[in-house]
Amino acid sequence: MESPAIIDLPAEAKTLPTLEASYKARDVEGFLDLHFYRKVGFQLALLCSRLRMTPAQVTLCGGAFGIAAGHLYYYRDLRLNLLGLCLHIICNALDNADGQLARLTNTGSRAGRILDSLSDHVVFVGIYLHLVLRCLAAGASPAIWLLAFAAGLSHALQGGFADYARTAYLFLAAGRSRADVDSSSRLRADYEQLHWRREPWQKFLLRTYLNFTLSQEMVSPSLMHLRAAAWRAFPSTIPAALQAEYRTAARPLFQWIGRLMTNTRMLILFLVLILDHPAWYFVVEVTFLNLVLAYCLMRQNQLCARLLPEIQNFAQ
Numbered sequence: 001m002e003s004p005a006i007i008d009l010p011a012e013a014k015t016l017p018t019l020e021a022s023y024k025a026r027d028v029e030g031f032l033d034l035h036f037y038r039k040v041g042f043q044l045a046l047l048c049s050r051l052r053m054t055p056a057q058v059t060l061c062g063g064a065f066g067i068a069a070g071h072l073y074y075y076r077d078l079r080l081n082l083l084g085l086c087l088h089i090i091c092n093a094l095d096n097a098d099g100q101l102a103r104l105t106n107t108g109s110r111a112g113r114i115l116d117s118l119s120d121h122v123v124f125v126g127i128y129l130h131l132v133l134r135c136l137a138a139g140a141s142p143a144i145w146l147l148a149f150a151a152g153l154s155h156a157l158q159g160g161f162a163d164y165a166r167t168a169y170l171f172l173a174a175g176r177s178r179a180d181v182d183s184s185s186r187l188r189a190d191y192e193q194l195h196w197r198r199e200p201w202q203k204f205l206l207r208t209y210l211n212f213t214l215s216q217e218m219v220s221p222s223l224m225h226l227r228a229a230a231w232r233a234f235p236s237t238i239p240a241a242l243q244a245e246y247r248t249a250a251r252p253l254f255q256w257i258g259r260l261m262t263n264t265r266m267l268i269l270f271l272v273l274i275l276d277h278p279a280w281y282f283v284v285e286v287t288f289l290n291l292v293l294a295y296c297l298m299r300q301n302q303l304c305a306r307l308l309p310e311i312q313n314f315a316q
Contacts, residue, residue: 027174027251028166030258033096041096048101055102055112059119062094066123073273074130076138081273085266091123092262110182111202114209117163120262121156127269128152131278144279151285157219158260158285158293164216165250165257165300168227172238173247181227184213220297222304229311242310249303256299259292 029038048058065087072084098116102108128148135144171181187210194203217224230238238246258264272281 027247028169028254028257030261030263032263037093037096038100040093041100044093044097045101045104048097049105053101055098055105055107056115058094058098058101059112059116062091062098063119063123065094066091066119067126070123070126070130073127073269073278074134074137076134076276078274078276085270085273088266088269092266095120095262110209111205114205117212118205118208120159124155125152131281135279140279144282147279147282147286151282154285154290154293155265156215158289160212160216161219161293161296162257162260164220164223165253165296168223169246169250169254171227172230173243173250175237175243181231182209182213183224183228183231184210184217187213220300222301222308226304226308226311229308233311233314239314242307242314245310246303246307249306253296253299253303256292256296260289260296264289 044058069084069087069091072080072087075081095116098112099108102112128151132144132148136142167181187206191203191206191210194206196203230242268281268284272278272284
Protein backbone atom coordinates (compact mmCIF):
# COMPACT_ATOMS: atom_id res chain seq x y z
CA MET A 1 0.00 0.00 0.00
CA GLU A 2 1.31 3.47 -0.89
CA SER A 3 2.19 5.90 1.85
CA PRO A 4 -0.64 8.39 2.42
CA ALA A 5 -0.32 11.96 1.27
CA ILE A 6 0.64 14.36 4.03
CA ILE A 7 -2.32 16.42 5.26
CA ASP A 8 -1.63 19.99 6.31
CA LEU A 9 -3.40 20.96 9.50
CA PRO A 10 -6.52 22.81 8.34
CA ALA A 11 -7.26 26.37 9.32
CA GLU A 12 -9.75 26.74 12.16
CA ALA A 13 -12.49 27.77 9.76
CA LYS A 14 -11.95 24.66 7.68
CA THR A 15 -11.69 22.12 10.48
CA LEU A 16 -15.35 21.12 10.51
CA PRO A 17 -15.66 20.35 6.76
CA THR A 18 -12.47 18.29 6.92
CA LEU A 19 -13.72 16.45 9.99
CA GLU A 20 -17.05 15.82 8.26
CA ALA A 21 -15.20 14.41 5.25
CA SER A 22 -13.68 11.77 7.52
CA TYR A 23 -17.09 10.42 8.59
CA LYS A 24 -18.81 7.52 6.87
CA ALA A 25 -22.23 9.14 7.32
CA ARG A 26 -23.77 10.77 10.37
CA ASP A 27 -26.83 8.53 10.15
CA VAL A 28 -24.80 5.39 10.88
CA GLU A 29 -22.57 6.91 13.55
CA GLY A 30 -23.42 6.45 17.21
CA PHE A 31 -23.56 9.32 19.71
CA LEU A 32 -20.24 8.38 21.30
CA ASP A 33 -18.64 7.95 17.88
CA LEU A 34 -19.76 11.37 16.67
CA HIS A 35 -18.89 13.27 19.81
CA PHE A 36 -15.76 11.45 20.95
CA TYR A 37 -14.20 8.73 18.81
CA ARG A 38 -14.50 10.50 15.45
CA LYS A 39 -13.08 13.73 16.83
CA VAL A 40 -10.20 11.96 18.57
CA GLY A 41 -9.69 9.70 15.55
CA PHE A 42 -9.55 12.72 13.28
CA GLN A 43 -6.70 14.25 15.27
CA LEU A 44 -4.93 10.88 15.34
CA ALA A 45 -5.40 10.57 11.56
CA LEU A 46 -3.76 13.98 11.04
CA LEU A 47 -0.88 12.98 13.32
CA CYS A 48 -0.43 9.61 11.61
CA SER A 49 -0.42 11.29 8.21
CA ARG A 50 2.37 13.61 9.34
CA LEU A 51 4.27 10.56 10.57
CA ARG A 52 3.74 8.98 7.13
CA MET A 53 1.89 6.03 8.62
CA THR A 54 -0.43 4.01 6.40
CA PRO A 55 -3.97 3.06 7.47
CA ALA A 56 -2.77 -0.56 7.78
CA GLN A 57 -0.06 0.46 10.24
CA VAL A 58 -2.63 2.37 12.30
CA THR A 59 -4.87 -0.72 12.29
CA LEU A 60 -2.03 -2.89 13.61
CA CYS A 61 -1.20 -0.36 16.34
CA GLY A 62 -4.84 -0.36 17.43
CA GLY A 63 -4.89 -4.15 17.46
CA ALA A 64 -1.81 -4.22 19.71
CA PHE A 65 -3.53 -1.94 22.24
CA GLY A 66 -6.66 -4.13 22.10
CA ILE A 67 -4.71 -7.34 22.72
CA ALA A 68 -2.95 -5.73 25.70
CA ALA A 69 -6.33 -4.60 27.05
CA GLY A 70 -7.70 -8.14 26.83
CA HIS A 71 -4.80 -9.46 28.86
CA LEU A 72 -5.41 -6.92 31.62
CA TYR A 73 -9.02 -8.08 31.88
CA TYR A 74 -7.73 -11.43 33.16
CA TYR A 75 -6.66 -10.06 36.54
CA ARG A 76 -9.07 -9.65 39.47
CA ASP A 77 -7.57 -6.22 40.13
CA LEU A 78 -9.85 -3.30 39.35
CA ARG A 79 -6.92 -0.96 38.77
CA LEU A 80 -5.52 -3.24 36.05
CA ASN A 81 -9.01 -3.70 34.62
CA LEU A 82 -9.50 0.06 34.37
CA LEU A 83 -6.08 0.37 32.73
CA GLY A 84 -7.25 -2.28 30.28
CA LEU A 85 -10.37 -0.25 29.55
CA CYS A 86 -8.21 2.80 28.87
CA LEU A 87 -6.10 0.77 26.43
CA HIS A 88 -9.32 -0.54 24.87
CA ILE A 89 -10.53 3.04 24.35
CA ILE A 90 -7.23 3.86 22.63
CA CYS A 91 -7.71 0.76 20.48
CA ASN A 92 -11.18 1.98 19.46
CA ALA A 93 -9.86 5.48 18.72
CA LEU A 94 -7.18 4.04 16.45
CA ASP A 95 -9.82 1.80 14.87
CA ASN A 96 -11.66 5.00 13.94
CA ALA A 97 -8.46 6.76 12.89
CA ASP A 98 -7.41 4.14 10.32
CA GLY A 99 -10.64 4.54 8.36
CA GLN A 100 -10.57 8.32 8.69
CA LEU A 101 -6.98 8.40 7.49
CA ALA A 102 -7.91 6.22 4.50
CA ARG A 103 -10.82 8.51 3.57
CA LEU A 104 -8.86 11.74 4.06
CA THR A 105 -5.90 10.52 2.00
CA ASN A 106 -7.95 8.51 -0.51
CA THR A 107 -5.96 5.36 0.27
CA GLY A 108 -8.85 3.11 1.23
CA SER A 109 -8.83 -0.39 -0.20
CA ARG A 110 -10.45 -3.78 0.19
CA ALA A 111 -7.23 -5.07 1.75
CA GLY A 112 -7.45 -2.34 4.37
CA ARG A 113 -11.06 -3.21 5.18
CA ILE A 114 -10.14 -6.88 5.50
CA LEU A 115 -7.21 -6.17 7.80
CA ASP A 116 -9.38 -3.88 9.94
CA SER A 117 -12.05 -6.57 10.29
CA LEU A 118 -9.46 -9.25 11.08
CA SER A 119 -7.86 -7.02 13.72
CA ASP A 120 -11.23 -6.44 15.41
CA HIS A 121 -11.87 -10.19 15.56
CA VAL A 122 -8.42 -10.95 16.98
CA VAL A 123 -8.90 -8.32 19.70
CA PHE A 124 -12.22 -9.76 20.84
CA VAL A 125 -10.99 -13.36 20.67
CA GLY A 126 -8.24 -12.28 23.06
CA ILE A 127 -10.77 -10.59 25.35
CA TYR A 128 -13.05 -13.63 25.39
CA LEU A 129 -10.13 -15.96 26.07
CA HIS A 130 -8.88 -13.92 29.02
CA LEU A 131 -12.36 -13.55 30.49
CA VAL A 132 -12.82 -17.34 30.34
CA LEU A 133 -9.46 -17.93 31.99
CA ARG A 134 -10.37 -15.43 34.69
CA CYS A 135 -13.65 -17.25 35.35
CA LEU A 136 -11.84 -20.62 35.54
CA ALA A 137 -9.24 -19.21 37.93
CA ALA A 138 -12.11 -18.06 40.17
CA GLY A 139 -13.56 -21.58 40.25
CA ALA A 140 -16.10 -21.51 37.40
CA SER A 141 -17.25 -24.74 35.77
CA PRO A 142 -15.53 -25.78 32.52
CA ALA A 143 -18.97 -25.22 30.96
CA ILE A 144 -17.93 -21.57 30.79
CA TRP A 145 -16.15 -22.50 27.55
CA LEU A 146 -19.50 -23.41 25.98
CA LEU A 147 -21.09 -20.18 27.18
CA ALA A 148 -18.16 -18.18 25.83
CA PHE A 149 -18.33 -19.99 22.49
CA ALA A 150 -22.05 -19.23 22.20
CA ALA A 151 -21.35 -15.60 23.08
CA GLY A 152 -18.52 -15.40 20.55
CA LEU A 153 -20.70 -16.86 17.80
CA SER A 154 -23.49 -14.42 18.73
CA HIS A 155 -21.00 -11.56 18.68
CA ALA A 156 -19.81 -12.53 15.19
CA LEU A 157 -23.38 -12.67 13.84
CA GLN A 158 -24.40 -9.42 15.52
CA GLY A 159 -21.32 -7.51 14.40
CA GLY A 160 -21.52 -8.96 10.91
CA PHE A 161 -25.14 -7.89 10.50
CA ALA A 162 -24.42 -4.39 11.85
CA ASP A 163 -21.52 -3.95 9.42
CA TYR A 164 -23.56 -5.33 6.51
CA ALA A 165 -26.51 -3.03 7.27
CA ARG A 166 -24.23 -0.03 7.55
CA THR A 167 -22.46 -0.76 4.26
CA ALA A 168 -25.83 -1.26 2.54
CA TYR A 169 -27.05 2.07 3.94
CA LEU A 170 -23.98 3.90 2.64
CA PHE A 171 -24.57 2.38 -0.81
CA LEU A 172 -28.36 2.73 -0.99
CA ALA A 173 -28.96 5.95 0.94
CA ALA A 174 -25.71 7.91 1.09
CA GLY A 175 -24.49 7.50 -2.48
CA ARG A 176 -21.18 5.89 -1.58
CA SER A 177 -19.01 4.20 -4.20
CA ARG A 178 -19.90 0.77 -5.56
CA ALA A 179 -16.25 -0.15 -4.96
CA ASP A 180 -17.02 -0.42 -1.23
CA VAL A 181 -19.80 -2.98 -1.82
CA ASP A 182 -18.56 -6.58 -1.77
CA SER A 183 -20.55 -9.74 -2.41
CA SER A 184 -19.52 -13.35 -1.94
CA SER A 185 -19.73 -14.00 -5.70
CA ARG A 186 -17.31 -11.19 -6.56
CA LEU A 187 -15.01 -12.08 -3.68
CA ARG A 188 -14.97 -15.74 -4.72
CA ALA A 189 -14.03 -14.80 -8.28
CA ASP A 190 -11.15 -12.65 -7.03
CA TYR A 191 -10.10 -15.34 -4.54
CA GLU A 192 -9.81 -17.96 -7.28
CA GLN A 193 -7.48 -15.68 -9.23
CA LEU A 194 -4.91 -15.78 -6.41
CA HIS A 195 -2.42 -18.57 -5.77
CA TRP A 196 -1.25 -19.85 -2.40
CA ARG A 197 2.34 -20.15 -3.57
CA ARG A 198 2.69 -16.66 -5.05
CA GLU A 199 0.28 -14.64 -2.87
CA PRO A 200 -0.29 -16.59 0.37
CA TRP A 201 -1.03 -13.58 2.58
CA GLN A 202 -3.43 -11.94 0.10
CA LYS A 203 -5.21 -15.25 -0.46
CA PHE A 204 -5.53 -15.88 3.28
CA LEU A 205 -6.97 -12.41 3.86
CA LEU A 206 -9.44 -12.77 1.00
CA ARG A 207 -10.51 -16.24 2.18
CA THR A 208 -11.15 -14.79 5.64
CA TYR A 209 -13.15 -11.91 4.21
CA LEU A 210 -15.08 -14.26 1.92
CA ASN A 211 -16.11 -16.38 4.92
CA PHE A 212 -17.16 -13.23 6.78
CA THR A 213 -19.23 -12.01 3.82
CA LEU A 214 -20.89 -15.41 3.41
CA SER A 215 -21.96 -15.30 7.07
CA GLN A 216 -23.37 -11.80 6.57
CA GLU A 217 -25.40 -12.90 3.56
CA MET A 218 -26.62 -15.96 5.46
CA VAL A 219 -27.87 -13.84 8.37
CA SER A 220 -29.58 -11.22 6.20
CA PRO A 221 -30.53 -12.75 2.82
CA SER A 222 -33.25 -10.16 2.19
CA LEU A 223 -30.74 -7.33 2.42
CA MET A 224 -28.37 -9.26 0.14
CA HIS A 225 -31.13 -9.56 -2.50
CA LEU A 226 -31.99 -5.86 -2.18
CA ARG A 227 -28.36 -4.80 -2.62
CA ALA A 228 -27.93 -7.13 -5.60
CA ALA A 229 -31.10 -5.85 -7.25
CA ALA A 230 -29.98 -2.24 -6.80
CA TRP A 231 -26.54 -3.10 -8.17
CA ARG A 232 -28.09 -4.54 -11.35
CA ALA A 233 -30.77 -1.89 -11.77
CA PHE A 234 -28.59 1.19 -11.27
CA PRO A 235 -25.16 0.87 -12.96
CA SER A 236 -24.10 4.40 -12.03
CA THR A 237 -25.94 5.90 -9.06
CA ILE A 238 -29.03 5.15 -7.00
CA PRO A 239 -31.87 7.57 -7.95
CA ALA A 240 -32.28 10.38 -5.45
CA ALA A 241 -35.91 9.48 -4.75
CA LEU A 242 -35.00 5.90 -3.86
CA GLN A 243 -32.09 7.09 -1.71
CA ALA A 244 -34.43 9.36 0.21
CA GLU A 245 -37.02 6.60 0.65
CA TYR A 246 -34.45 4.13 1.97
CA ARG A 247 -32.88 6.77 4.20
CA THR A 248 -36.21 7.70 5.78
CA ALA A 249 -37.16 4.08 6.39
CA ALA A 250 -33.77 2.79 7.58
CA ARG A 251 -32.50 5.69 9.69
CA PRO A 252 -34.62 4.87 12.80
CA LEU A 253 -33.39 1.27 12.67
CA PHE A 254 -29.81 2.37 13.28
CA GLN A 255 -30.73 3.41 16.80
CA TRP A 256 -31.06 -0.34 17.43
CA ILE A 257 -28.27 -1.50 15.14
CA GLY A 258 -25.93 0.77 17.08
CA ARG A 259 -26.55 -1.39 20.16
CA LEU A 260 -24.86 -4.28 18.34
CA MET A 261 -21.60 -2.36 17.92
CA THR A 262 -18.49 -1.93 20.02
CA ASN A 263 -19.64 0.90 22.29
CA THR A 264 -22.37 -1.25 23.83
CA ARG A 265 -19.92 -4.05 24.53
CA MET A 266 -17.51 -1.58 26.12
CA LEU A 267 -20.24 -0.46 28.51
CA ILE A 268 -21.13 -4.06 29.37
CA LEU A 269 -17.45 -4.89 29.95
CA PHE A 270 -17.08 -1.89 32.23
CA LEU A 271 -20.05 -2.95 34.34
CA VAL A 272 -19.15 -6.65 34.67
CA LEU A 273 -15.54 -5.82 35.57
CA ILE A 274 -16.66 -3.30 38.20
CA LEU A 275 -18.97 -5.95 39.64
CA ASP A 276 -16.34 -8.69 39.26
CA HIS A 277 -18.75 -10.97 37.37
CA PRO A 278 -17.11 -11.39 33.92
CA ALA A 279 -19.33 -14.36 33.03
CA TRP A 280 -22.29 -11.99 32.93
CA TYR A 281 -20.78 -10.46 29.79
CA PHE A 282 -21.32 -13.74 27.94
CA VAL A 283 -24.86 -14.02 29.29
CA VAL A 284 -25.77 -10.54 28.00
CA GLU A 285 -24.34 -11.44 24.58
CA VAL A 286 -26.47 -14.55 24.16
CA THR A 287 -29.66 -13.03 25.60
CA PHE A 288 -30.20 -9.28 25.31
CA LEU A 289 -28.00 -8.61 22.28
CA ASN A 290 -29.44 -11.58 20.38
CA LEU A 291 -32.94 -10.24 21.05
CA VAL A 292 -31.81 -6.89 19.62
CA LEU A 293 -30.41 -8.71 16.58
CA ALA A 294 -33.70 -10.56 16.05
CA TYR A 295 -35.65 -7.29 16.22
CA CYS A 296 -33.29 -5.56 13.76
CA LEU A 297 -33.54 -8.47 11.34
CA MET A 298 -37.33 -8.39 11.48
CA ARG A 299 -37.40 -4.64 10.77
CA GLN A 300 -34.78 -4.94 8.04
CA ASN A 301 -36.67 -7.77 6.34
CA GLN A 302 -39.86 -5.70 6.34
CA LEU A 303 -38.01 -2.79 4.76
CA CYS A 304 -36.45 -4.96 2.07
CA ALA A 305 -39.76 -6.65 1.26
CA ARG A 306 -41.30 -3.22 0.63
CA LEU A 307 -38.50 -1.79 -1.51
CA LEU A 308 -37.42 -4.82 -3.53
CA PRO A 309 -40.47 -4.77 -5.88
CA GLU A 310 -39.84 -1.05 -6.56
CA ILE A 311 -36.25 -1.72 -7.61
CA GLN A 312 -37.22 -4.74 -9.69
CA ASN A 313 -39.93 -2.76 -11.48
CA PHE A 314 -37.47 -0.01 -12.22
CA ALA A 315 -35.03 -2.53 -13.73
CA GLN A 316 -37.76 -3.83 -16.06
